[in-house]
Structures are given as structure tokens and as C-alpha cells.
Amino acid sequence: MTTIVIIGAGRGLGAAVARQFGHGGFDVALISRSQDRLDALAAGLTAEGVTAEGVTARGFTADVRDPSALEAALDAATATLGPIEVLQYSPVPQKEFMRPVLDTAPADLAGPIEFSLYGPVTAVRQVLPGMRVLGRGTLLFVNGGSAVRPHPERAGTSIAFAAESAYARMLHETLAPDNVHVGQLIIPGAIVPGDPNTDPAVLARRLWDMHGERKGFRHYAHDLDS
Template sequence: MVGVSVVAIVGAGPGLGAAVARRFGREGYDIALVARDRDRLDGLVRELSEGGVRARAFPADVREPERLTRALADAARELGTVEVLQYSPVPPRDFMRPVLETGHRQLTGPVEFSVYGPVAAVRQVLPGMRRLGRGTILFVNGGTAVVPHVERAGTSVAFAAQSAYGHLLHERLAAEGIHVAQLVVPGAITPGHPRKDPAVLAETLWGMHRERHGFRHFADDLGSP
């Protein structure tokens, strides 16, 4: 579809995903919402549509790379080439085990979620971005991406790997007009918080997309709860 800008939000939900959809939607972007739960996605599509945002649902589990790549391929076919990819699913609580209770089997889920998933997503959308001659890839991570936590070994290990992957992409793709950046959100995304409210974070992500400066950005101080 010529002339249509598309953002794909992997891990879309009623908080940050919805806020980012609204922010990019105000700028005329069509929105591809990717998450596991079809019913929740359909509800979010209806809510966004009532606010004038054009959105479509593409159900997929990020731990199933083939389904994820299919969903993104469907999004590109139905909406147009994905110009912006945001990878921001929230890790399940059982990924956050103490380090001495974390064996190799307990790392499988976090690595599938935070490494295999983003790699599959990027490789699916990258050819389209290259054809456009532009693109943005945004990773959203918790504070353990930067400062590992002994009680959250799974996310500490997997987020660090995702960060390394993102940084490598940032260095490799900049010359092609494709900007790769990471937003680190210490603690929880919190409605009403001056820096971590979903709408505030959405504005930050929009700015990262538009300003295209640097790889790692922080939503708040690392010591913040």
C-alpha cells in the first residue's frame, strides 16, 4: 500500500501498547497489534477505532517464531510495509526466579521471549524497511537489561542478550537509514507517574523515532521503584 506508514507493536496491550498506538495514530500511522490473546486484541482495536486510530489485530505468541513472523507478514500484506517495529511484550512473572534457582531449563522461556522473538520479528520486517530506505526498531526493556538482579535471573540474562542484539543492529543499520533504539523502564509502568505513565512513555518512544539519536534511553533513574 503506497503512502501508508505502519507501526507494528509486538506485545500490544491496554497500557503501553495502546498508548503508543494512539500516539503514532495521531500522526497518521496505521497500527498492527500483535499479542497472544485474540479477544483482547479485538477489544483494543475497537477502542482505538472509536478514537480515530486505524488498527488491526494479528494474534501470535512471541515464543513461537514462525507464528510471529507470519503475523508480521500478514500485517505488511494487509496494511503496508512496516516502517516502525516496537518489541515490548511484558515477561511472565515466572521468568523472575532467583539466580540459584535458575537452571538451563528455566532460561529457555526468557530466551525464547526476549531473544528468539525479537530476532524473528526484526528479520521479518527488515527487508521491507530496506526497500523503503528507512525504518525504526524500538526495544522496550526493564531495568534488569542494564543492572542484573539476583532475584530476577531470567529477565536479567535475556534482557542483556536482547540489549546486545539491539546495540549490534544499531551500529550495523544506521548507515541504511534504519534507527534501532532501546528504552529502559526501571520498575513498573505506572499510570499517573510523571515519567513512567503509558502516555508519557509513548511520547518518549515517538521522540526516539523522530529524533533518531543514540541507542539506549532511560525513562527514569535506575534506582527508581
């Protein structure tokens, strides 16, 4: 059995993806900054029966802006649960990253770039050797609409998401010969429970299909103008 690691796991999309992949036969590694929240999430998944029949969910603490902590969490997930076949990078950006463009100084970009570029680069470099040993892997990047349509009121995130998108697309092209699929899911606007396009369970199925079908790079939860 192999593992999906969800970086930025929470009670919404992260939990839905954990359910989807857990029921699909994966062990689930959850990474975020709060061990208490991770433990509660893992316990909730167990209570729902997601962890039945040998499927397990465990939480590992790391701040994506701390490369050493993120590397250690990924190593611990591998040692505890087994080889990582799927990595999802989907932490929610912090509010201070979303300053208007004319109010954004160079120093204001350090946090967003650490969060949305250095974090995924660290994570990919840590899990890629194991995927190559497995002979397969999937890297899933989840971003908001500003990744493809910059928003002047959210300058830091727009700039950092664009950098993350460029990095992910280069990986998509470079890693295909290694049987490592790289895909990006763009979610314009908010994740809304009950919405036919952005309900967490709907998005989780989209990510499951992206992993299984391995077609194309960029996918949209819905049209940017809808």
C-alpha cells in the same frame, strides 16, 4: 502511509503507543497472543477517534516464542496495512522467568531466551527487508531495568534482557548506514498511570521522539536509582 507494529500490545503502553503513532499518521498493527483482546483494543482505539482520517488499527495473533506464528502475523500485518516502518518489541515477560539466580537451572533459561532474544531476532529479520525497500525504518526495544542492572531475584529475565540489549546495540551500529534507527527504552520499575516519567502516554511520547529524533541507542524513562 506506513505501519507501526507493536509486539506485545496491551491496554497500557501498547495502547498509548498506538494512539501516539496513530495520531502521527501511522496505521497500527497490534500483535499479542489473544485475538479477543486485540479486537477489543483495536475497537477501543477506533471509538476514541485514533483511527479517523484513514488511520486503521488491526490485531494479529502470535506467541513470540513461536517463530512461525510471529512471521505469519508480521506478513499478515504487511499485507493488510502496508509496509512496516516502525517495529516496537515490548511484550511483558512471564512471571516464571523471574526465579532467584540460585534456583535457576539451565532449563529455566529456555523460555526467557526464546521470549527476549529469539522473538526479536525473528521479528527483525522479517521486517528488515521491507524497511530497506522503504529506505528507512525504526526498531524500538522496550526493557525493564534488569536489562542494564541484573537482579538476582529475576535471573531469567535479567539474563535474557542482557542478550536482547546486546543484539539491539549491534543492530544500532550495523543498520545506521541503511537509515534504520535502533533504540532501546529502559523503564526501571513499573509503568504507573499518572506518574510524570512512567505514565503510558509519557512513555509513548518518548518512543515517538526516539523514532523522530533518531539520536543515540539507550534512553531511560528515569534514573535507575530514582
